[in-house]
Amino acid sequence: MNKTIYDVAREAGVSMATVSRVLNGTAVVKDETKAKVQAAIEKLGYRPNAVARGLASKRTKSIGVILPDVSDLFHAEVLRGIEDIATMYQYHIILTNSDAREDREVDLIGTMWEKQVDGLLFISEQITPKIVKTFEEAQLPVVLCATEDPEHRIPSVAIDNKQAGLDATNYFLNLGSDKIVFLGGPTSQPVTMKRLAGYEQALKDAGREFDSNYVLHAKDSHYRSGYEVSNAFLNEGFTADAVVATSDELVLGYLNAVRDRGGKAPDDVLLLSFENTRLTTIVRPELTTIAQPTYDLGAVAMRLLTKLLNEVSIEEYTVRLPHSILERTSTKR
Amino acid sequence: MNKTIYDVAREAGVSMATVSRVLNGTAVVKDETKAKVQAAIEKLGYRPNAVARGLASKRTKSIGVILPDVSDLFHAEVLRGIEDIATMYQYHIILTNSDAREDREVDLIGTMWEKQVDGLLFISEQITPKIVKTFEEAQLPVVLCATEDPEHRIPSVAIDNKQAGLDATNYFLNLGSDKIVFLGGPTSQPVTMKRLAGYEQALKDAGREFDSNYVLHAKDSHYRSGYEVSNAFLNEGFTADAVVATSDELVLGYLNAVRDRGGKAPDDVLLLSFENTRLTTIVRPELTTIAQPTYDLGAVAMRLLTKLLNEVSIEEYTVRLPHSILERTSTKR
DNA sequence: TTGAAAGCGCTAACAG
DNA sequence: CTGTTAGCGCTTTCAA
Numbered sequence A, B: 001m002n003k004t005i006y007d008v009a010r011e012a013g014v015s016m017a018t019v020s021r022v023l024n025g026t027a028v029v030k031d032e033t034k035a036k037v038q039a040a041i042e043k044l045g046y047r048p049n050a051v052a053r054g055l056a057s058k059r060t061k062s063i064g065v066i067l068p069d070v071s072d073l074f075h076a077e078v079l080r081g082i083e084d085i086a087t088m089y090q091y092h093i094i095l096t097n098s099d100a101r102e103d104r105e106v107d108l109i110g111t112m113w114e115k116q117v118d119g120l121l122f123i124s125e126q127i128t129p130k131i132v133k134t135f136e137e138a139q140l141p142v143v144l145c146a147t148e149d150p151e152h153r154i155p156s157v158a159i160d161n162k163q164a165g166l167d168a169t170n171y172f173l174n175l176g177s178d179k180i181v182f183l184g185g186p187t188s189q190p191v192t193m194k195r196l197a198g199y200e201q202a203l204k205d206a207g208r209e210f211d212s213n214y215v216l217h218a219k220d221s222h223y224r225s226g227y228e229v230s231n232a233f234l235n236e237g238f239t240a241d242a243v244v245a246t247s248d249e250l251v252l253g254y255l256n257a258v259r260d261r262g263g264k265a266p267d268d269v270l271l272l273s274f275e276n277t278r279l280t281t282i283v284r285p286e287l288t289t290i291a292q293p294t295y296d297l298g299a300v301a302m303r304l305l306t307k308l309l310n311e312v313s314i315e316e317y318t319v320r321l322p323h324s325i326l327e328r329t330s331t332k333r
Numbered sequence C: 001t002t003g004a005a006a007g008c009g010c011t012a013a014c015a016g
Numbered sequence D: 001c002t003g004t005t006a007g008c009g010c011t012t013t014c015a016a
Helices: A005-012 A016-024 A031-044 A050-057 A073-088 A102-114 A129-138 A161-174 A190-205 A223-235 A248-260 A294-309 B005-012 B016-024 B031-044 B050-057 B073-088 B102-114 B129-138 B161-174 B190-205 B223-235 B248-260 B294-309
Strands: A062-067 A092-097 A119-122 A142-145 A156-159 A180-184 A215-217 A242-245 A270-273 A288-291 A318-321 A324-326 B062-067 B092-097 B119-122 B142-145 B156-159 B180-184 B215-217 B242-245 B270-273 B288-291 B318-321 B324-326
Touching (some): A062 A073, A062 A102, A073 A092, A073 B092, A092 B073, A102 A119, A119 A294, A156 A161, A161 A180, A161 A288, A180 A223, A190 A215, A223 A248, A242 A248, A248 A270, A294 A318, B005 B016, B005 B031, B073 B248, B073 B294, B092 B102, B119 B294, B142 B294, B156 B161, B156 B294, B161 B180, B161 B242, B161 B270, B161 B288, B161 B324, B180 B223, B180 B248, B248 B270, B294 B318
Parallel strands (some): A062 A119, A156 A318, A242 A270, B180 B242, B270 B288
Antiparallel strands (some): A092 B092, B288 B324
C-alpha cells in the first residue's frame, strides 16, 4: 500500500503531474489519459498520502474540535453533528477534550496549529480575552459552537439563551406556577447567566418578585452537582412548584432530591431543562425541555466553518438557531 | 506564526539540524547552544509544523478511532478513556463514526491510512473477514476495543462477555428468580451472543430449562429498540421476574414498557444491565449493572496500542478487563 | 493537454 | 557536538 504517485505515473506512462491532476481535478486532462491513470491507480491500489498533500498544498482537510468533555452527552451529540457534516465535506476531525480549562484550551489551540488544521470548532463555557488572543495568534478560522461570546468577536452558532430562559420561565408563569427555581451552572458560565437573565426578565415582566434564594448555581452541569445543590436547597426548607434547569442532568439531580423526600414529578414539582439530549425520553417522567437542536448546533457550526474556509460570502457570523419548548410529562399534571 | 526551522536556526546562529535536535532530543547538544536555540524559539514564537514532521519522519503522532457512534454514551465514555491516554503519550485522535456499517468501516480504514495515522483503535459490533483483510492491507497496528473477535486475530481489550453473562444470570438465580429474560442486541453482535452463551450456560448449570421465548433481540442497543421488543414480549402475555440486558438503554426500554402497564421495578421485575454508563445512577431505580470499566476499556486499549507502536514486548494481545456486579436499587426488594 | 522542476518544513543519515 | 545534504510524497508554477 506504500505506492507513490511516481509508481502510478510510471504504470500509466504519464508524468506525476498528470496523475496529480486527475487526482485533484485541478486541470483538464484528456479522457483517454485520465482513464489510463485511473486504471493504474486501481491496479496498484494506490492511495494518496494526505500528509504529503497537506505539506505541499498547505491545506490538510482536517479541522480541530476542542470541547470540554466528549463523555458529556450534550457534547457528544453536538460532535456527531459536526462529524457528519465534516465527512460530507471531506474533512476529518481531530478531537481533544479541554475539561473547559483555559490553560488546556490555550495549549490545545497551539497544538491544533502545529497539526495544521484548516480550521477550529470550539466549544467551551466561556471565551476569555486570553482565548481570543490565542485564536488571533494562531490565525485559524474559528467557529464557536453552543458557546457564548458576549462580545461577538468570533463567528458562532448557538441559540438565543436569554430568550430561551425567558420562554421557559413564562411557560411556568402561564401554568400558574408561583415559586420557580432557576437551577444552573456556575456564575462564570455565560450560558447560565444569559438564561438567568431571561428568567429574571420574565419575572419582572410578570410583576413578580425576584428571590435570589430560588436561584441555584451548581458547580458544573452534571447530575451529581445538581443533586447536591438541590439537596441543600430543600434541606433549608424551601419548596418550589417548578424548576427551570440549564441541563438535563441538573434537573434530574433536582428530581431525585425531591424523590428522596418522598416527592414526585410532575405531581409535586414541574420540571423543565434545556439540552434535550436523549436522556429526556429515557427517564420517567419524560422531561419537558427547551429543545436545543443539539445535533444541528454542531452541523450548522461545521457548515459555517466550511464557508469560512472557502471564503464563501457569509450573511451572518452570529447564527442563532431556533429553540422551542417540547412539552413532555414532567410538566403535565 | 508561520516561522520555519530555518528562521530559528538563523536567529540562533546554528544549523537547522541542530534546531531539530533540540526540538526532538534526538542527539546531545551542548547546553550553551541548546539555550541559544530555545531562546530563539521563544523569541520567534516558533512552533514545529507537525505535517512536515510527519512526512519526513513517517510518524504522525496521530491515531485513528473508528467507532459506531460518538453520541452513544458508552462509546463516548470509552472515547474519553482513549483520548486521555493518547494525550498522555502525545498522540492526537482522528475520530470517525461508522454507524457500525461494514462498508463505511472499510472505507474509513482506507482514509485513516491516507491520513498516515500511526495506529488504529477500532470499536464495532463485529469483525468480519473483510474488515480483517482491510486491516492487513492497510498494514496499520490495530487494537480492538470493547469489541469481540471470536478468532482473536487482532489485539483487543474487552471484558469476558460470556463469563459476565453467566455471572449476571447466576446473580438472579441466587436471588431465586424464576423467569429471567435475556434482552440483547441483534444476533449478529458477537458481544450479545457471548453474553447469551453465558446466560444459557448458567441456566444449564442450574438445571433450568431454556426457553427461547425469554430471549429478546432488539434491532440495536438503543432505548427505543429495547422498548419496542419489550412491549412485543409483554403484549404476548409473557412475564418475567428478572431481566439481564446487554445495554443500559435496553434495560430502560424494558422498564418503561413495564411501567406503561402499571408495573414497577424492582417490585415487579428485577433489572440488570451491562454497560454502567452514567445513566445507571441518574435514573430511578438506579440500575444494577455488570460494571464494565468503560473508561478503562478505552484507556487500556490506547495503552496497548502505544506499546505496539513502540514495539515494547507485550505479554498478552487479548486483554480481558475484570468486570464486577454493582448492586443498585433495581435489584433490591 | 502535458511534462519538468521547484519547493512545502521537516527528519535523518553521513561527515567532520 | 554540529553542519551538509538528501529526501519524505505531493502540489503547483512555468513552459512547451
